[in-house]
Every structure is written in C-alpha cells, then in structure tokens.
Amino acid sequence: MRNNIPLREANTLGGVYRGPSRQDGGGSILKMFARRPLAAVFLFLGGIAHAEEIGDAERGEKIFRECAGCHEVGQGAKNRIGPQLNGIFGRKAASVGDDFFYSKGLQRAANDGLLWDLEHLDAYLENPKALVSGTRMSFRGLKDPQDRHDVLAYLRRFSDNPANIPEAEPTQLPAEVELPPEILAIVGDPEYGEYLASECQTCHQRDGSDQGIPAITRWPVEDFEIAMHAYKKKIRPHPVMQMMAGRLTDEEIATLAAYFKDLE
Amino acid sequence: MTLNRRAFIGTGAAAAAVLAAPTVQGASHGKPRVIVVGGGAGGATAARYLAKDSKGEIDVTLIEPTRHYYTCFFSNLYIGGIRDIASIGHSYGTLASEYGINVVHDWAVGIDRDARTVTLAGGAVLPYDRLILSPGIDFVDGAVPGWDVTSQNKMPHAYKAGSQSELLKAQIEAMPEGGTYAMVAPPNPYRCPPGPYERVSMVAHLLKQINPTAKILIADPKPKFSKMALFQEGWGNHYAGMIEWIGPDFGGNNVEVNADEMALSIDGEVTKVDVCNVIPAMKAGRICEVAGITEGNWAPVSGHTMQSRVDENIHVLGDATSQGDMPKSGFSANSQAKVAAMAVRSVLTDSKVFPAKFSNTCWSLIDTDDGVKVGASYQATDEKIAKVDGFISQTGEDAALRKATYEESVGWYEGITTDMFG
Ligand SMILES: Cc1cc2nc3c(=O)[nH]c(=O)nc-3n(C[C@H](O)[C@H](O)[C@H](O)COP(=O)(O)OP(=O)(O)OC[C@H]3O[C@@H](n4cnc5c(N)ncnc54)[C@H](O)[C@@H]3O)c2cc1C
Numbered sequence: 001m002r003n004n005i006p007l008r009e010a011n012t013l014g015g016v017y018r019g020p021s022r023q024d025g026g027g028s029i030l031k032m033f034a035r036r037p038l039a040a041v042f043l044f045l046g047g048i049a050h051a052e053e054i055g056d057a058e059r060g061e062k063i064f065r066e067c068a069g070c071h072e073v074g075q076g077a078k079n080r081i082g083p084q085l086n087g088i089f090g091r092k093a094a095s096v097g098d099d100f101f102y103s104k105g106l107q108r109a110a111n112d113g114l115l116w117d118l119e120h121l122d123a124y125l126e127n128p129k130a131l132v133s134g135t136r137m138s139f140r141g142l143k144d145p146q147d148r149h150d151v152l153a154y155l156r157r158f159s160d161n162p163a164n165i166p167e168a169e170p171t172q173l174p175a176e177v178e179l180p181p182e183i184l185a186i187v188g189d190p191e192y193g194e195y196l197a198s199e200c201q202t203c204h205q206r207d208g209s210d211q212g213i214p215a216i217t218r219w220p221v222e223d224f225e226i227a228m229h230a231y232k233k234k235i236r237p238h239p240v241m242q243m244m245a246g247r248l249t250d251e252e253i254a255t256l257a258a259y260f261k262d263l264e
Numbered sequence: 265m266t267l268n269r270r271a272f273i274g275t276g277a278a279a280a281a282v283l284a285a286p287t288v289q290g291a292s293h294g295k296p297r298v299i300v301v302g303g304g305a306g307g308a309t310a311a312r313y314l315a316k317d318s319k320g321e322i323d324v325t326l327i328e329p330t331r332h333y334y335t336c337f338f339s340n341l342y343i344g345g346i347r348d349i350a351s352i353g354h355s356y357g358t359l360a361s362e363y364g365i366n367v368v369h370d371w372a373v374g375i376d377r378d379a380r381t382v383t384l385a386g387g388a389v390l391p392y393d394r395l396i397l398s399p400g401i402d403f404v405d406g407a408v409p410g411w412d413v414t415s416q417n418k419m420p421h422a423y424k425a426g427s428q429s430e431l432l433k434a435q436i437e438a439m440p441e442g443g444t445y446a447m448v449a450p451p452n453p454y455r456c457p458p459g460p461y462e463r464v465s466m467v468a469h470l471l472k473q474i475n476p477t478a479k480i481l482i483a484d485p486k487p488k489f490s491k492m493a494l495f496q497e498g499w500g501n502h503y504a505g506m507i508e509w510i511g512p513d514f515g516g517n518n519v520e521v522n523a524d525e526m527a528l529s530i531d532g533e534v535t536k537v538d539v540c541n542v543i544p545a546m547k548a549g550r551i552c553e554v555a556g557i558t559e560g561n562w563a564p565v566s567g568h569t570m571q572s573r574v575d576e577n578i579h580v581l582g583d584a585t586s587q588g589d590m591p592k593s594g595f596s597a598n599s600q601a602k603v604a605a606m607a608v609r610s611v612l613t614d615s616k617v618f619p620a621k622f623s624n625t626c627w628s629l630i631d632t633d634d635g636v637k638v639g640a641s642y643q644a645t646d647e648k649i650a651k652v653d654g655f656i657s658q659t660g661e662d663a664a665l666r667k668a669t670y671e672e673s674v675g676w677y678e679g680i681t682t683d684m685f686g
Contacts, residue, residue: 195618198313198602202595202623203672203679212675239655240625240672243641246653247621 051156054118055146060154063147070139073158081219082137089159091116093132101218103208105134121155122148138214176230184222188255196252197259200244206263217263224257295323296612299382299392301372301551303328303356305335306398306581306597308684313605315363321613325366325390327382331355333685334426336456337594338677341629343422343433344466345473352425358686372399375555377575394608397563398581398597399549400424401455404561407545408448408521415523419540422463423455435539436467442477443538446528448519449484450543453562455583455592457490458638460543462628465495468503469631480507481537483530485517490591491628491638497659498630548584562586567644568620569607570600579604588648589640595624598680603644620644627673633663635670 051057064073070082077084083096093114094102102110109132114120124131125148127141142148200216208217216224230236231245232253245253300311303326311326318324332353341347359365374383375395382390403421405412411419422432436445445467449460464480471478480503488511489495499507510516515531521540522529528537547553547561557563557574564573565585572578581604582597590596603620610617625639640654657669 191616192618194317195602195606196621199599199621199623201679201683202598203625203676205679205682207682209678210675211678212671212673213679240637240639243639243653243655244623247641 051153054156055149055151055153057150057153057157060150060152063142063151064154066142067139067151070137073155079220081223085155086158088116088121088155089118091159093120103132103134103136105132106136108134118152121152125151134209136208136210136215136218138210176235177226177233179222179225179229183250183254184225186251186254188251188258190255190259192252193255193259196248196256200256200260203240208263217260219257219261221254221257221261224260225253228253228256295321296393297323297325297391298394298396298608298612299390300324300326300396300398301328301382302398302400302549302582303330303333303359303367304398304400304582304597305337305594305680305684306583306601307396308333308356308359309598309601310396310398310579310581310605310608311365312359312363312684312686313602314608315359315365317605317615318609318613320364322609323366324364325368326356326359327368327370327372327384327390328356329369329371330426331369332426334429335594335677335681336423336425336459337680339422339425339429340459340462340466342425342429343436343463344469344629346466346469346629346632349430354681354685356685362686372551373554375551375578377555377577380577393577393612395578396581396604396608397549397552397555397557397578397584398601399551399584401546401548401583401592402550404545404547407450408519408542410521411448411523411542411544415521415542418523418526419521419542421543422541423459423543423546432539432541433470436470437474439471439475439478439538441475442479443475444479444481444535445471445539445541446481446483446535446537447541448521448528448543449482449486449489449516451485451517451545453586453592454543454546456594456626457591458495458626458628461489461491461495462630463541464507465498465503465628465630468499468506471506472503478506481528481535482507482509483516483519483528484509484511485519487511487513490626491636491656493659494636494657495628495630498634498636502631502634546583548580552580552584559586566646567622567642567649568603568646570604571607579608588642588645589651590622590624590642590649591626593624593626594680595626595676596622598683599623622649625676627669627676629670629673633667633670635666635673636661637669637673 070080071085072078072080073085077086079096079100083100093110093116094106095110120131125142128135128137128139203213204216208215228245228248231238231241232248234242298314300307307326311324314322315324332355335352338347338352342349342352356367360367371385372382373385380392382392382395403413416428420428420432422428439445447460447464464482468480510530518531520529521527521542526537526540528535528540548558548563552558552563555578557572557578557580563580563584563586565571565580565587566573567587570579570581572580581600583592599622603622606617609615620643622642625637627635627637629635636657638656641652642649643652
C-alpha cells in the first residue's frame with residue numbers, strides 16, 4: 001500500500017489546493033486549479049492526498065448516501081451490491097477478494113494496471129462507464145466536481161491504514177423494508193427461477209451489462225429481495241418495477257434472487 | 265441454404281410413423297423437432313429459449329427469409345436521425361453457432377397440418393412435432409382505396425423495417441421546402457399502437473431541423489389513439505403548428521390515394537402531398553391463412569400455451585394472434601414466446617410448466633430525450649390473455665424523468681435484442 005506517503009512534506013505552499021510553481025508562475029496557478037484541481041494536485045503529489053486536501057469530508061459523508069445503497073465503508077464493512085470501500089485509495093481495481101464478483105470490464109482494466117488513485121477515482125465517479133467500459137456499477141456518476149471531491153475526501157478517511165479506520169458502524173443504509181427471517185429463508189425452485197427470470201431479461205441483461213436499465217446479476221440475495229419488496233410495497237417509485245414486483249409472491253422474489261445471484 | 269440432412273428425412277415413412285404416435289412425440293425419430301417460422305421478436309426468442317433450455321434435447325429449425333432482421337422498434341428513431349440503420353439490424357449468426365439452431369433462410373409457403381410438415385419456397389418439406397408461427401403482419405387488400413403493395417415504392421408503409429424505412433427517410437429528406445408529409449394511419453387492431461404517432465414525432469423532429477416550414481398531415485380512422493394526450497402535449501411543446509391530425513369526425517376515415525399523382529383525398533377533398541406514408545389495415549402474416557388457422561384477420565390462440573385454437577400442434581406468437589388484451593408489440597411477442605417455449609418443452613421433453621405470465625412496455629420518443637411509456641402485466645385465463653395491472657407516463661412530467669425514460673428504452677432495446685438473438 002502506498003497510502004502512508006508523507007505528503008505534507010512534499011507540499012510547501014500551504015492552503016487547500018497546493019500546486020507547483022512550475023513554468024506558469026504564481027499568477028495562473030489558481031486559475032489552473034479552478035479548472036482541473038484534482039488532476040493537478042495528483043500530478044504534483046505523485047501520490048495520495050489527505051482527506052482535507054481533497055475536499056470537504058463532512059459534506060462528502062452526506063453525498064456518500066448515494067453510494068451507500070450499494071457500498072459499505074468503515075470497520076467490518078462487507079461487500080454488498082458493490083465491493084466494500086475500505087482502503088480504496090491505492091487499492092488495485094477489482095481486488096477485494098474472491099467473494100465479490102467483478103465485471104469483466106473492471107477486471108480487464110485491473111489487469112491493464114488500473115490503480116485507484118485520486119485521478120482515476122475522480123474519473124470513475126464522474127462517469128463510471130467512460131473510465132471502465134462494461135463496468136457493472138449502475139451509477140450515473142457525479143457530474144459536479146465538488147461533489148466528487150467531497151465524497152472522495154470522505155472515503156480517504158477510510159484509506160490510511162486499516163488501524164486508522166474510524167470506529168463507526170459500517171455505513172450500511174437502513175433497509176428500505178424489513179423482511180422477516182422466514183421470508184429470507186425461502187429457497188426457490190431453480191427451474192421456476194429460470195422461467196420467472198426470463199421475463200426480467202427483456203430489460204435486464206443476463207451478462208450484467210447495463211445501458212439505461214441497471215444490472216441485477218450477482219447481488220447478495222438479501223439486497224435483491226429488499227429492492228424487490230421495496231418496489232412491491234411501492235416504497236421505490238418506479239412504475240415498471242412496481243408492476244413487475246407487484247404480482248410476485250415472496251417465494252417468487254426469493255427464487256429470483258437466488259437465480260440472479262448465481263448467473264454467470 | 266443451410267439445411268442439414270436430418271431435416272429432409274421423414275417426408276415419407278417417418279411422417280406416417282409420427283402420425284401414428286400421437287402422444288410420445290419424437291420417440292420414433294430420435295430428438296423431437298420444432299420448426300419456428302419467422303425470425304422476428306416472437307420467433308427468434310422462441311427458437312433461442314427452446315434451444316437454450318432444452319439443452320440439445322430438441323432439434324430447433326428457424327425459417328426466416330431475410331439474413332438481416334431490422335427491428336421495427338427504434339426504426340422511427342432511425343427516421344428521426346437519432347439512430348443509424350446498422351444499429352437496428354441483427355443477424356442470425358449467434359443463434360446458429362452458439363445455440364445450435366438450424367437457421368434456414370427461405371419462405372415457408374405451405375403447411376400440411378395432417379402430415380405435420382412445412383413446405384419451403386425452395387421445395388424442401390420439413391416435418392415437425394410442434395410448429396411455432398410468428399410471421400408478423402401483412403396488409404389487408406383494398407384497405408386504403410388506391411393503394412396496394414405495388415404502390416409501396418411510391419407510398420411506403422415503413423411498417424416492416426429495413427428498405428421501407430430507408431425509402432421513407434430518403435423521401436422526407438427530399439421534400440421541397442415547406443412541403444407536406446402525410447400519413448394514413450391504420451384502424452385497430454394493428455402492430456404497435458403508439459407506432460404511427462411516434463413516427464409523426466420523429467418525422468417532425470427531422471423536419472424541424474432540415475425543413476422547418478414543412479407540414480405534417482395525419483388522416484386517422486380512429487377517434488383516439490395510444491398515448492394521445494402525451495403525444496398531443498409533446499407536439500404542442502416541440503413542434504407547434506407543424507402537425508395537423510384529422511380524425512374520423514373530419515373525414516380521417518374516408519381516404520383515398522393516387523400513388524402516380526401523389527394525391528391524397530380526405531372526405532373527397534384532394535391534396536397533393538410530397539410524401540405519403542400509407543399504413544393500411546393489417547392482418548396476420550399470410551402463412552397463418554395458408555395453414556388454415558385464422559378466424560377473420562387473425563389467428564386465435566389460448567393464452568395458457570399460445571396454442572392455436574384450431575390446431576394444438578401449432579403455437580402462434582406476436583402480431584399474428586388474437587389473444588385478448590395484449591397490444592401487438594415486440595415486447596408482447598417476446599413475452600409470449602417464453603410461455604410458448606415452456607409449453608412446447610413440457611410436451612416434448614417433459615419439463616415442468618408454470619402458470620403463464622406476460623408483460624409489455626412500449627416506449628415512444630417524442631423528441632430528443634423526451635421519452636414516454638405505457639405498460640401492463642397480463643395473465644392467461646381460459647378465454648383470453650387478460651390485463652392485470654398497468655401504468656402510463658403522465659403529462660407534465662419533468663425533463664429529467666423524460667430523459668430517464670428514454671434511457672430506459674435504450675436499455676430495453678439492448679436487452680430485448682440480446683434476448684432474441686443471443
Ligand atoms: C414503426 C414501429 C415501431 C415499433 N416500436 C415498437 C416498440 O417500441 N416496442 C415494441 O415492443 N414493439 C414495437 N413495434 C412492434 C414490433 O415491431 C412488432 O410487434 C413485433 O416485431 C412483432 O413480432 P412478430 O414476431 O410477431 O413479427 P416480426 O417481428 O415482424 O417477425 C416476423 C418475421 O417472420 C418472417 N416471415 C413472415 N412470413 C414468413 C414466412 N412465410 N416464412 C418465413 N418467414 C416469414 C418475416 O420475414 C419476419 O422476419 C413497432 C413496430 C413498428 C412498425
């Protein structure tokens with residue numbers, strides 16, 4: 001891990017976005033950073049900035065709610081729909097271990113050397129598919145650079161070394177619906193799963209790719225069931241999915257969750 | 265032609281043996297055989313699901329004359345300049361190579377229901393245990409006085425996609441400044457209820473850029489149409505003053521055309537137009553009539569299995585059927601194909617059957633990033649496929665929702681074409 005590089009010494013200018021006094025001289029530095037602050041900081045530091053140098057971590061914590069439906073971060077964080085994000089700075093892409101199924105796209109990018117530094121995280125969050133074609137992360141991206149900087153500042157706090165990870169509950173969102181254990185314990189008939197799932201595959205692609213409609217393969221069963229029950233109970237607003245989930249029984253939802261979890 | 269030899273066996277002795285063995289189908293000739301006629305939304309899906317889920321236990325032959333299937337869905341977006349033609353073309357390569365489907369590029373011209381054989385234009389006679397017909401639509405002769413299929417090169421319908429769509433687009437692009445595009449809309453029931461009105465939206469989208477003073481005239485025999493309020497709101501917002509809709513109260517149901525003169529007469533009043541997009545009344549693809557399984561213009565089916573009400577060895581899918589409440593759409597055909605594939609597998613390989621479920625969603629694009637949708641879910645009852653629940657976009661929705669709706673339709677297009685062609 002490269003995240004303990006003593007960055008402060010490398011910086012002598014002070015302030016939030018510190019930069020080199022390279023060829024452009026002092027006057028244009030601010031302007032230059034106003035345009036591409038992260039890239040510039042990154043290039044100069046050649047390593048990883050501290051949270052406070054990246055953005056406002058307090059604000060970032062709030063923005064992280066957009067991620068928390070899929071990702072956990074913090075002590076004991078587990079892989080959910082997305083991988084846990086502890087130590088993400090400096091982590092090789094697609095490397096949380098065998099129990100998370102990454103897309104071929106992200107694995108390919110990892111093989112090509114993608115390492116999660118500030119610049120690449122920033123690009124991925126701006127437009128996941130632009131950086132990693134075929135990624136399974138069904139997230140439109142954060143268009144506002146400030147939002148990205150702030151959320152990255154927040155994540156940076158969980159990236160020093162594992163011992164430094166603040167003691168807080170992992171960030172799992174409160175479930176949208178509470179499902180009693182009997183429902184979660186239902187095991188469906190795989191043949192039935194295959195038939196029921198055929199209806200979903202007019203829209204959701206089998207190989208987990210997504211263009212306009214999110215990927216639903218390889219999710220933890222519980223998250224899948226919660227999402228489906230949230231549509232069924234009309235807690236989630238989408239009319240197509242409310243209709244699709246509305247006529248599924250608890251057992252059918254469990255059967256589908258199991259089927260999509262194991263889809264290759 | 266890529267017929268394999270096995271497909272020829274069975275015209276004589278083996279066919280007789282099939283007849284003599286009414287229940288355990290396929291026992292007399294090794295693998296059971298299914299022939300699917302028509303490689304569109306219904307047929308391609310059915311062939312793929314049969315081959316995939318029977319894991320080689322069923323011999324699947326798909327008969328489709330064209331080597332490239334151009335989807336009608338999104339063909340309006342091609343006309344509007346939002347997609348290119350290549351992006352709506354699909355080939356059958358994967359169905360043949362990955363799913364082992366015997367793809368035969370020919371027309372089915374005859375069906376002998378007693379002998380259970382299909383005759384192809386090329387002369388081959390293929391035996392089947394089960395036959396699936398998904399031939400889409402043909403036009404009712406004489407539906408629009410003055411128009412017949414020989415007029416389609418002057419007055420295109422563009423209701424089967426491909427060269428017709430290209431012709432229509434080229435004609436619109438060649439319109440003189442301030443010229444008139446006219447559409448003769450079809451009576452119910454027809455393929456894709458919102459299709460003509462999405463077409464008008466996309467023509468308007470194109471004209472607004474290349475010929476903003478042009479006019480659009482729609483002669484419509486129906487007093488109201490699918491998503492009417494949504495389209496009318498959208499036309500007002502995006503194409504104010506360009507589109508005139510003439511319903512039956514003003515003669516939209518009393519139309520005649522003259523292709524040589526490029527003339528359209530509405531209630532006796534003749535207008536010269538520059539493009540005349542005639543979409544005549546429709547009926548089941550002709551092969552259904554040839555098979556003798558139609559009543560009126562369509563082939564009635566049971567919703568539980570999509571079996572013909574006339575012949576239980578034939579399943580009919582998609583636009584060609586009369587089944588109840590589902591609209592004639594690609595989504596519906598794809599949904600019905602899965603039910604039929606399950607039913608056919610259960611008869612031929614004894615696999616499990618589950619209650620038939622269907623759904624449909626039809627998206628339409630009114631202007632760039634302004635998408636709307638309508639959809640419903642259905643179940644099979646003994647008389648028909650009956651609607652269970654549904655939804656429709658609302659007027660006055662914000663731009664972000666409309667954009668998300670359009671993006672969903674792009675996702676759906678990828679999803680359904682992958683579901684059809686692998
Ligand atoms: C402009 C337009 C827009 C549309 N938009 C949408 C949309 O957004 N969403 C949606 O769900 N639906 C849409 N549709 C409807 C959709 O295209 C049809 O409902 C769907 O294609 C029906 O599927 P099918 O299998 O019944 O017929 P088709 O897809 O038409 O397939 C029939 C196939 O059978 C072949 N065939 C016919 N006769 C024979 C024969 N004798 N032998 C061998 N092969 C034969 C034909 O070559 C054809 O390939 C649209 C249609 C139009 C015209």
